[in-house]
Amino acid sequence: MVTGTTPTTPTLPTTPTTPTLPTVPAVPTVPTVPAVPAVPTLEAVAAIAGSVPDPEIPSLTIADLGILRAVRVDKAGHVEVDLTPTYSGCPAVEAIESDVREALVAAGWRDAAVRRVLAPAWTTDWITAEGRQKLTDLGIAPPGEACVGANGGPRRSSPQPAASVSISPVTVAVACPQCGSCDTELVSRFSSTACKALRRCRSCAEPFEHFKPL
Amino acid sequence: MSETALRPAVARYCLGLGDDALVLAQRLCEWAAGAPAIEEDIALMNIALDLIGQARSFLSHAGELEGAGRTEDDLAFGRDERDFLNVQIVELANGDFGTTMARQLLFSAYQYQLYSALSSSADEQITAIAAKAVKEVAYHREHAASWVLRLGDGTEESHARMAAGLEVVWPFAGELFELFEPLEPLEPLDSDDSDGTRHSLGAGSVVNELFTTTCAPRQDSDTGRSAGRSDDSGPVGLLDARIIADPASLYRPWLGYVQSVLTEATLEVPSTTWSPGGGRRGLHTEGFGYLLAEMQHLHRSYPGATW
Numbered sequence: 001m002v003t004g005t006t007p008t009t010p011t012l013p014t015t016p017t018t019p020t021l022p023t024v025p026a027v028p029t030v031p032t033v034p035a036v037p038a039v040p041t042l043e044a045v046a047a048i049a050g051s052v053p054d055p056e057i058p059s060l061t062i063a064d065l066g067i068l069r070a071v072r073v074d075k076a077g078h079v080e081v082d083l084t085p086t087y088s089g090c091p092a093v094e095a096i097e098s099d100v101r102e103a104l105v106a107a108g109w110r111d112a113a114v115r116r117v118l119a120p121a122w123t124t125d126w127i128t129a130e131g132r133q134k135l136t137d138l139g140i141a142p143p144g145e146a147c148v149g150a151n152g153g154p155r156r157s158s159p160q161p162a163a164s165v166s167i168s169p170v171t172v173a174v175a176c177p178q179c180g181s182c183d184t185e186l187v188s189r190f191s192s193t194a195c196k197a198l199r200r201c202r203s204c205a206e207p208f209e210h211f212k213p214l
Numbered sequence: 215m216s217e218t219a220l221r222p223a224v225a226r227y228c229l230g231l232g233d234d235a236l237v238l239a240q241r242l243c244e245w246a247a248g249a250p251a252i253e254e255d256i257a258l259m260n261i262a263l264d265l266i267g268q269a270r271s272f273l274s275h276a277g278e279l280e281g282a283g284r285t286e287d288d289l290a291f292g293r294d295e296r297d298f299l300n301v302q303i304v305e306l307a308n309g310d311f312g313t314t315m316a317r318q319l320l321f322s323a324y325q326y327q328l329y330s331a332l333s334s335s336a337d338e339q340i341t342a343i344a345a346k347a348v349k350e351v352a353y354h355r356e357h358a359a360s361w362v363l364r365l366g367d368g369t370e371e372s373h374a375r376m377a378a379g380l381e382v383v384w385p386f387a388g389e390l391f392e393l394f395e396p397l398e399p400l401e402p403l404d405s406d407d408s409d410g411t412r413h414s415l416g417a418g419s420v421v422n423e424l425f426t427t428t429c430a431p432r433q434d435s436d437t438g439r440s441a442g443r444s445d446d447s448g449p450v451g452l453l454d455a456r457i458i459a460d461p462a463s464l465y466r467p468w469l470g471y472v473q474s475v476l477t478e479a480t481l482e483v484p485s486t487t488w489s490p491g492g493g494r495r496g497l498h499t500e501g502f503g504y505l506l507a508e509m510q511h512l513h514r515s516y517p518g519a520t521w
Contacts, residue, residue: 087263087350088264088271089265089266089267089270118342118346121342121345121349123349188253188254189353190253190256190257190353194263
């Protein structure tokens with residue numbers, strides 16, 4: 001050890017102190033976090049944000065509902081998504097926003113931001129075909145579906161009353177999600193949530209909810 | 215008129231619309247567990263929820279325009295009676311179900327016309343709020359119309375009570391179609407203008423200054439300019455800038471709709487000519503203080519309470 005070594009090498013013997021560091025268990029946990037893609041793609045962000053379930057109808061995702069409006073990723077990798085509320089007073093808005101943020105943070109985008117946008121106003125037309133199928137499967141009549149039945153040809157329900165002063169119901173024909181009959185009647189314009197009406201089928205006598213066109 | 219100069223008036227306007235929605239929602243909530251059927255409990259609560267959502271949007275926008283850092287909660291729970299700018303029709307006691315439905319018909323028909331018109335406001339946020347809300351209000355209006363029809367064209371008893379309810383609320387509809395009025399001077403402006411002109415507090419000539427005194431943060435009054443319509447930072451300025459809808463223009467379509475419903479319901483348009491008002495100036499009916507006490511109690515007793 002003493003033989004002809006340069007004065008600089010004696011610094012090496014200090015290494016015996018460093019071996020104590022690897023004994024810290026914190027080190028192995030760190031590599032698990034960077035498992036996330038460093039540069040998020042729009043598709044990845046949209047997939048994660050869009051797969052967050054709606055708190056009130058959990059089998060539907062926010063992508064199914066059409067409330068995920070935009071996804072942005074800037075050059076620095078900062079993630080931002082736009083959500084729009086269904087109804088002005090929808091009590092699930094805050095929960096959905098925080099769920100989406102949590103999902104994005106869990107995916108590794110810690111500074112992900114969720115923005116609430118009001119315009120253009122959400123419409124049930126934005127509920128996807130898959131979303132409509134899920135609603136039907138749950139026994140909820142989807143909005144704006146043409147009802148083709150024995151009691152008349154297809155009748156398109158409209159999201160808003162006609163310009164006339166007609167006070168007839170906004171929606172005309174809604175198919176029963178149980179038996180498919182178009183012979184259904186309105187029980188109440190507002191059901192368990194503002195976005196649904198309560199109806200009853202005259203054919204099979206089952207009550208059901210109808211996601212109102214908006 | 216620059217956009218900045220109009221801000222206090224736009225804020226004040228949004229405050230009025232937000233207060234309308236908030237106060238009516240509070241009244242409707244009194245029906246929880248008390249409506250004729252459970253479906254109606256739920257329907258009225260859902261309508262109230264829509265209105266609260268609209269109120270939140272308008273009050274938040276008012277707070278942003280005001281620029282004094284007040285949030286929707288500060289505005290909803292921290293103001294006193296005279297600072298509320300809602301029309302009086304929304305604060306009236308519910309009365310029986312017929313009276314409540316009479317008010318729902320008149321007011322939701324008004325909101326429908328108003329929000330339709332505001333859907334093309336020059337203020338983007340107002341446009342966004344209104345375009346969304348009008349679709350919700352279409353359902354409120356339909357709900358009210360169906361009940362007025364059912365009760366008016368129902369039994370002798372239901373007809374009589376529907377007609378009586380209509381008599382109660384009808385006079386208060388007049389206020390809906392007046393341009394937002396200036397506030398009465400709560401804090402007289404005695405200061406001299408920069409150009410040395412003394413502010414006058416008399417009659418209607420001071421519309422503009424008065425308009426900026428209350429809704430506008432008080433410090434804004436020192437940006438006050440001499441009175442005169444040529445430099446209108448009040449409601450006329452908002453009309454010129456196409457930010458607000460002229461309430462008078464909403465009257466005919468509103469009346470057309472309401473009349474058609476009443477006719478079908480075998481009811482008559484009340485013939486009363488008495489028309490109270492003043493809600494947009496912060497003047498309210500006796501019951502309003504009690505409503506506010508109930509609505510604000512928790513927030514004021516336990517500031518910042520959350521759950």
